[in-house]
Amino acid sequence: MRPYFEKMAEFGKPLTEKQIRASEESAKKIKEVERSIEEAAEKVRNAGLPTETINARGEWTVYQRLEYLVDPGTWCPLHTLFDPMDEESGTTGVVDGLGKISGRWAVIIGFDNKVLAGAWIAGQAENILRVTDLAKRLHVPLVWLVNCSGVKLTEQEKVYANRRGNGTTFFRHAELEKLGVPVLAGIWGTNPAGGGYQGISPTLLIAHKNCNIAVGGGGIVSGMSPKGYFDLEGAEQIIEATQKYKAVPPGRVEIHFNETGFFKEVHETEEGVLDSLKEWMKDLPAYNPRFFRVAEPKEPRYSPEDLYHLIPFNQKASYRFEEVLARLTDNSEHMEFKPDYGPEVYTGLAKIDGFLVGIIGNRQGFMPKGYPEYAPYPGIGGKLYRQGLIKMNEFVTLCGRDRLPIIWFQDTTGIDVGDLAEKAELLGLGQSLIYSIEQTDVPMMLVVLRKGTAAAHYIMGGPTANNHNAFTLGTATTEIYVMHGETAAVAAFSRRLVKEKEAGRPLEPVIERMNAMAKQYYEKSRPAYCAKMGFVDEVVPLPALRKYMVAFAGAAYQNPKSICPHNHLMLPRIIKG
Amino acid sequence: MSTEVTAPMAGKIIEVKVGVGEEVQEDDEMFILEAMKMEMPIVAPGSGTVKEIKVEAGQAVEADQVLAVLE
Numbered sequence: 001m002r003p004y005f006e007k008m009a010e011f012g013k014p015l016t017e018k019q020i021r022a023s024e025e026s027a028k029k030i031k032e033v034e035r036s037i038e039e040a041a042e043k044v045r046n047a048g049l050p051t052e053t054i055n056a057r058g059e060w061t062v063y064q065r066l067e068y069l070v071d072p073g074t075w076c077p078l079h080t081l082f083d084p085m086d087e088e089s090g091t092t093g094v095v096d097g098l099g100k101i102s103g104r105w106a107v108i109i110g111f112d113n114k115v116l117a118g119a120w121i122a123g124q125a126e127n128i129l130r131v132t133d134l135a136k137r138l139h140v141p142l143v144w145l146v147n148c149s150g151v152k153l154t155e156q157e158k159v160y161a162n163r164r165g166n167g168t169t170f171f172r173h174a175e176l177e178k179l180g181v182p183v184l185a186g187i188w189g190t191n192p193a194g195g196g197y198q199g200i201s202p203t204l205l206i207a208h209k210n211c212n213i214a215v216g217g218g219g220i221v222s223g224m225s226p227k228g229y230f231d232l233e234g235a236e237q238i239i240e241a242t243q244k245y246k247a248v249p250p251g252r253v254e255i256h257f258n259e260t261g262f263f264k265e266v267h268e269t270e271e272g273v274l275d276s277l278k279e280w281m282k283d284l285p286a287y288n289p290r291f292f293r294v295a296e297p298k299e300p301r302y303s304p305e306d307l308y309h310l311i312p313f314n315q316k317a318s319y320r321f322e323e324v325l326a327r328l329t330d331n332s333e334h335m336e337f338k339p340d341y342g343p344e345v346y347t348g349l350a351k352i353d354g355f356l357v358g359i360i361g362n363r364q365g366f367m368p369k370g371y372p373e374y375a376p377y378p379g380i381g382g383k384l385y386r387q388g389l390i391k392m393n394e395f396v397t398l399c400g401r402d403r404l405p406i407i408w409f410q411d412t413t414g415i416d417v418g419d420l421a422e423k424a425e426l427l428g429l430g431q432s433l434i435y436s437i438e439q440t441d442v443p444m445m446l447v448v449l450r451k452g453t454a455a456a457h458y459i460m461g462g463p464t465a466n467n468h469n470a471f472t473l474g475t476a477t478t479e480i481y482v483m484h485g486e487t488a489a490v491a492a493f494s495r496r497l498v499k500e501k502e503a504g505r506p507l508e509p510v511i512e513r514m515n516a517m518a519k520q521y522y523e524k525s526r527p528a529y530c531a532k533m534g535f536v537d538e539v540v541p542l543p544a545l546r547k548y549m550v551a552f553a554g555a556a557y558q559n560p561k562s563i564c565p566h567n568h569l570m571l572p573r574i575i576k577g
Numbered sequence: 578m579s580t581e582v583t584a585p586m587a588g589k590i591i592e593v594k595v596g597v598g599e600e601v602q603e604d605d606e607m608f609i610l611e612a613m614k615m616e617m618p619i620v621a622p623g624s625g626t627v628k629e630i631k632v633e634a635g636q637a638v639e640a641d642q643v644l645a646v647l648e
Contacts, residue, residue: 316616317609365617366585378586378640380613484614 004572005294005356008333008349012326015306026317027308033476033527034541040528041080047089048114059188060270062095062110062118065145069274070099070108076551078471078538079130081531085122085158089115092127097538098134098471098551101143101281105555106184107135110145111198113189117149120166120194122158129164130471130537132172135181137443137470138555141284142176143277144185144202148195150217166194173201184280186273187263190249192217200262206276207253207263214251285559292557293354294566301332304543311477311542315450318364318381321346321409324449325359328352328546334359335575337395342387343367344379347395349404349571352553358399358571360392360460361409361449372416374424382413384456389415389429392460393436398571400440403564405556407549408446408461414454414483433459437466443556446472447545448536452480463537470556473548474536478527485521489514580622582645584638588612593634599627601647608632608644621647 045063054061060068066075077097083090093116096109109131111118135142151159151166159166173183185202191213199205199213227234257263267273304327310319326332330351337347346361367379372386379385399406415426437444437459446461446469457480458465463472474480482488493514500507523529527539540548584590592609595601606618607627625647632644 314616316611316614318615318617364615366619369585380586380615380617382615 001294001566001569001572004335004569004576005351008335008351010301010331010333011322012302012332013323014302015309020309023309023312026313029313030308030311030476030542037081037476037528037531037539041077044080044091047091048112048116051114054114059113061114062112062145062147065110065186065270065274066095066099066108068271069101069143069145069277071101071103074100074551076538076548078134079127079534080538081528082127082130082534082537083123083532084126084534087122089121091115091121092123093119093121094124094127094131096127096131098138098548098555100554102278104141104281104284104286105138105551105558106141106143106281107131107138108143108145111147113147116152117189118147118195119149119152120159121152122155125159125162125164125166125168126534128166128169129172130534132169132176134470135176135183136179137468138552139179139181139559139561140555141281142173142181142183142202143281144183144198146185146187146191146195146198146202146213147189148191148198149189150191150193150195160194167197170197170201173203177203182284184277186277187211187213188270188273190217192249192251196251204280205256205263206273206280207257207266208270208273209253209266209268211253212249212251213256213262214249217249287558289354289554289557292560292563294356295330295351295354297354298331298351300327300329300546302327304328304546307542307545311449311475313477315477315479320365321361321363321411324409325350325361328549329359330354335572337398337571337575338391342385342389342391343371344381344383344385345388345392347391349575352407353550355553355557356404356569357549357553357556358395358404358406359409360395360406362411362460364411372424375416375418375420379416382411382451384412384415384426384430384459385421386424386426386429389426389433393429393433395571396433396436396440398574400436400442401564402569402571403442403560403562404571405442405553406440406444406461407552408444410446410448410452410457410460410462411450412453412456412460413451414456415459430455430459434465437461437468440468441562442468443470443552444468445470445549445552448472448474448478448480448530450475450477450479452478452535454483470552471537472535473545474527474530474539475542475545476527476539478530478536478539479525480530480535481521481525485518485525488521489517492517578648579628580625580647581643582607582619582622582647584610584619584640584642584644586610586612586640588638590632590634590636590638590644591616593630593632595627595630595645597627597630601625601627610638619644623647 183202188208191199196213335349364381371379463469588610601621605621608619628648629646
């Protein structure tokens, strides 16, 4: 199949001076948002104790461990601003992302030992769920940097129980192991109770000499108050018991290396533990990338920096999706699927770091005259119509057949509405797309380039509506909501306006509420809010999109559960005709 | 040979991006039309010289209304 892929059709045009000049203000605004996101991320990285304090104890921080462990230039952080339960530290107490260790992709997560010694805190269980799901979907190893003091006892009700409580991590590790996904763990510090199970549940345990893992820590071993309440006498007993157990915490290396043998290895130094993880990673199953590559990797012919001048900050302004895509794909080449059908959506094949992937994205601007074919009104990009929905169903199904990972780009205002749209089966075709996606069982990545709106956000590979979305990225121009705030305010208050008018009452109080609602929609759809709530897994600078796409493609092809021989691929042949 | 540039749908011209006598290439943006809460470019259907501009910024236009003539 070399002739299909070695040289695909080139696309995209260089930016003109006029374009650059006209988009300077827009680029400036995008970079301002990116700066504010980076400032928020820096705050998260500085949460808890200062690095110097941890280092003075003879320990490294999780960030120092990651720096040493991960291959330079490969780290793609995820969930940096995720804090869905407004934890007082402003974090979920874990740091995670995709990165290479010893040349192999892994999902990597570590407890932030600067924040309450790596405690289970509010929002963390949901973060860990996303991480174990990511390893499951990409079928790549999960590597843990365990340093977990257990439940933040003052807020146990927020972390301990429930269908998505912190303890579900342990069964999810078992689930990954059942699926053949190994979980490696480096273990440092004191890990009692929940921390103990964080330590024991992975596949391979590599211990630091001073670490311990235990069913319960010193505090639990010293027991409950026999009187049913606390007084001075009881307090003295607690002090005595705690001092005793503090000196000798349960589950040390003497027990779990010498006696139980749970620890595979024990290392004297921070570097020793991390070097061991690097060594073990070399032994885990991973295809040589050349096995799946369809061509030599190449950078795009046009710089990803151009994206600042192609994607307008003004959400109403239009742009050409193909020009955006040409800044992200190998050598700015592609093979478009059905270019003359369903023109509001781009579908096609492209190479990312030499790997073949399916790409789907919304086009913007005017549709050709006569489209959509079922209605007298003109079509505009961002909306989904009958042909576009049918085309996406077909393309997704064929990607599943050809075992091609899919990268989605959303900038959508929703599916067309009204009786004509209903008659054209749009409701059913949208749900059919959810069905088609679910049937594919291939990894997917989503970029919400600008708008993710209404059911279209679900059906175009959104994380809400399938099992295959590995992760979702936002950008400085992302906004996600069920509908635009102004539209929502009209929907919510139009009848109230009529009533007030008919009753002869003043309209100002209703108008005030409408404006307040529109403002709230705006504030709760911004990129930082989307990241905090987990609508996206990370907000990245526009030029960094390519790096995440490379990580996604590389990880998806590292050890896939199912493969299609290149000489059996159908999509390129269907495109060729 | 003259070519007419028309509005694909009713809306408001919010920007005229070319002037009379200016050379344009196919797909160059000539006008920005605001319609259905979006701002969308109207592009040159082919290469040529702008012979006439028939609308100005802020003007409401109907579908198929001639906005400019290319030569």
